[in-house]
Amino acid sequence: MLMMITGGSGSGKTAFALKLAEKFDHAGIWLVSRWPDKDAEQIAESVYPWKIIETHPILPEIIDTINVNSxxxxxxxxxxxxxxxxxxxxHEAKLIAQREQDDDRMHRLMAERADTLIESITAYQGTILVITNEMNGYWDEVDIHKILFHHWLPIVNARLTAKCSQLFLLTSGVAVELTSRQVRLGGN
Incomplete structure (x- = not known):
């Protein structure tokens, strides 16, 4: 089962996801793309035995390894x-922009990495809670890695949202479940 938690920076996504995960079992794995020093209090207060794994830059590969070896x-x-x-x-956008100069090649590499991430998440057997950020507003960026990031994050979010069973939006620590409230426009 895939669940997504989105919202702005500092909205309480991580705290909400960790509390939500505690309802599923007696232990869990927390994959972080940055070491969660600021979240140490959440772990200390929890009776839930978390295994924390720092994943940057090999997040999809770690998800696949956990899935295969479980x-x-x-x-x-x-x-x-x-x-x-x-x-x-x-970080993927930054690495690609540092290695490549050709815009088309950068977008192809980002598409490949995005596909790899989405495939590893959707292939996971078990409950997976994916935290992401919501892209709000227009960014007038000149740095190519930021342009790549702002282009690809909404695409990845939309593709995962289409496959998730529940989507939560957090604002100031308040979660709203959006999947049951969705309105489809057009012919779908």
């Missing part, structure tokens, strides 16, 4: 929190 008979009771795909995607 006991298939406990898929219904395992929970994985991925924190945060926006941070991971930003």
């Amino acid at each position: 006991n298939p008979f406990v898929t219904n009771s395992r929970v994985l929190v991925v924190d945060n795909i926006a941070v991971w995607l930003y």
